[in-house]
Amino acid sequence: MTATRRRERGDASRWVTDRYQQLADHYGASVLPTKVRSPKEKAAVESGVNVVNKRVIGYLAEDVWTTLDDLNEAIAERVHEVNHGIRRVDGTTRWERFTEEEAMLLGPLPADGFTEVEWKEAKVARNSHVTCDYQHYSVPHEHAGRLLRVRLTGSRVTVFDGQEIVCEHGRLTGRKGQYSTEAAHLPVQYRNVDGLWSRQWFLQRAQAFGPATVQVIEQLIDRRQVEAQGFLDCQNILETLGKRNKQRLEAACQQLVNAGSAPSYTGLKRLMAGIDSDQKKPTTIRPAASSRKPRFEATEDGETPAEPPSGAYVRGADYYRRLEQERGR
Structure with a gap:
């Protein structure tokens, strides 16, 4: 290069x-x-x-x-x-x-060695976080809704507003969906900040789906060390999974509550797919025609089946022998 x-x-x-x-x-x-x-x-x-x-x-x-x-x-x-x-x-x-x-x-070498730098633009979500490479980093809540520039190196994530550094985090690696949150970046009370997500805001939306959905949303928020870290999962569940089918989301949440499992977006999506498959009516199963040769008994009028035929009727050799005799007459 x-x-x-x-x-x-x-x-x-x-x-x-x-x-x-x-x-x-x-x-x-x-x-x-x-x-x-x-x-x-x-x-x-x-x-x-x-x-x-x-x-x-x-x-x-x-x-x-x-x-x-x-x-x-x-x-x-x-x-x-x-x-x-x-x-x-x-x-x-x-x-x-x-x-x-x-x-x-000569001047002193910097404390950190040079690593490749990647620049991105990210919008600050209403939970006061920006998302880069499936990881979430907190930003002062005054910047919620704004588009900021993010510099990514091997060890640091720096958020810029123009040429001014807004905040800096250690870069998260490993499992996707991790949060790096500074308490000072979050508002004291979410409900007093216009336009930001809050616990009450999500619980009110979940009430339109049903009590099981409300319970799942509460569990998602309570599992996080900081409530705001669970807001993005709540938004994805209510907006993405429940947007077109509230009944299926409520049924999936009820199954999750009954099983006592930890709620997650992936788990609810899998349960909803199973509910969708169960609602589809299976094709009526038809038994295959029987190929068993029926048993005949001799009578005055000839041979008649000893039992009512079931399935296909298979003619035996006697039938064709008798047919040839009648033709010979």
Whole structure:
């Protein structure tokens, strides 16, 4: 993957890509891309590559190592000789030049190493959380309903309002649907904040479905350490599962309450699918026709079945023999 690009086709100058610029910004470095096929603009780099190729790679080309540690030790010895043992034209070594002219200009490395950065836009839900990669992070409730920018790294999640940092969380990994909630981000009383979800708001909506649904919604909220963490599950159950069929949702909640199981969106969805299948009438089963040969008894008028036929009537060999005799007459 290249670290530079051309802004326009045929343009000789090159620009640093966004991902590479993020790396430079993280370490406080400047990147000056050179033109292609222009060795004069990168003479120091080419000279350093030449030294390593001759003094390290070429010197060790014929040797054999059985472990990676032995190889790294041999390379370290050659690099130490290049930096401390070889005198330049002015009589100094590379290490002396570095310590006298460059070392004092370097800044400290950041505490965290660079990781890839991903940017997303997320709307703050009415439970004062944004959702990224199926995980939920709290945001000050004043931003509810607004679209904010979220920066995701390997270890941190940072929420921005324009250029201002709104909040920051450690990134959640593992099981989906986890919450990272700071109590200071939530309002003191949900019912006093217009437009936000609250316990009473969900319980009032659940009453339109039935008492079992109300009980399930209460259990979902009570299971959470912070009530707001259960609001999104309540919204999904009432709005998604119960939007088209209130009776089936109430029946599924009743089954869940009777079984004493912990309520969840996935469990209710599975129960509702089973109720839907049970309501479909199965096709009437027809018994297969019997192929058993009926038993005949001799009478004055001929042979008649000894028992009423059941299923298919199978003619025996006597029937066809008697039919041929009648035709011969």
